[in-house]
Amino acid sequence: MSFIRLIVILLSIIAFFWVVWWDISHQNISFVLAFSVAQIPLIVNLALISYRSRWISGREIPFLVCLRCNSLVIVSALLLPAKLGDLAKPSFFKAISHFPIAKGFSLVFEERIWDIIVLATLTIASIFFIGDLSSKTDFINAGIFLVIGAFVGLGALILLPQYATRIPFLSGFEKKYTIFSRKLPHEILVSFLISLLAWLMSILILFFAYNLSGLPEIGPSQILLLFVMSTLGLVVSITPGGIGTYEGIIAAILVSNKVDWETALAFAIFFRFCCLIIPGIIAAYALMNDGKIFFNGESKKNIKYKEIR
Secondary structure (H helix, E strand, C coil): CHHHHHHHHHHHHHHHHHHHHHHHHCCCCCHHHHHHHHHHHHHHHHHHHHHHHHHHCCCCCCHHHHHHHHHHHHHHCCCCECCHHHHHHHHHHHHHHCCCHHHHHHHHHHHHHHHHHHHHHHHHHHHHHHCCCCCCHHHHHHHHHHHHHHHHHHHHHHHHHHHHHHCHHHHHHHHHHCCCCCCCHHHHHHHHHHHHHHHHHHHHHHHHHHHCCCCCCCCHHHHHHHHHHHHHHHHHCCCECCCCHHHHHHHHHHHHCCCCHHHHHHHHHHHHHHCCHHHHHHHHHHHHHHHHHHHHCCCCCCCCCCCCC
């Protein structure tokens, strides 16, 4: 893991300085302006997904703890494939807020279900808005798969609270922690709306980052396609953080829209950094303040932590 971390850091440094050099050497490009404006929806997105974690926890976890944890997960994704960084969430919430690990896993499970539901919605919207998809059968197949996953996930949210005690694997956890609490209609609606707004903010990050950078103009439907396809590449990739796959998909879609390869690659790398700077700062703060508790455990009596609410 330390070797992988070193490689990722070295590649990130090289990529960062290459993007800076590329931006400076192309006077018609303004990554600085694009980065500055894109941080507005990024901050809103971070706030929304953090409030969603707090909402799903039944308001048992403070908002700032959720914010630090989600930032850590975003940054740690550079070292782990797909969304495996989410598996650290329950341990973090347990160490910092004494939130039961079993309930932490159910929280992550519910968050991913809402993400699948919203991503399926966006994919279907892309299919209707883009028009000619004759050469994009893989995209349609992914949309069908996501819709099926969305229905299964929504069914799980509704049915698991009622039948979890009858499932041998879950019954022990359910009786001890009530991990699958029954959701009222307004609670389900709020979770969906928060998730939808968070994903819309993610689209705005891409929209501002691209359209304000001075690159060749592409239509809103192509921005939506670019977002959905790159997100799918990020989720299903086996490389840490989707490194290579994520940038490759962005570059390939831009090239198909008559953007030259070098420019497309520069934007793909720039967009990666655009989404990591603020979460990286928050994650660094979290490691400095919460790191000893998280990594050493609660048994260290000499560690005192005053939770900020």
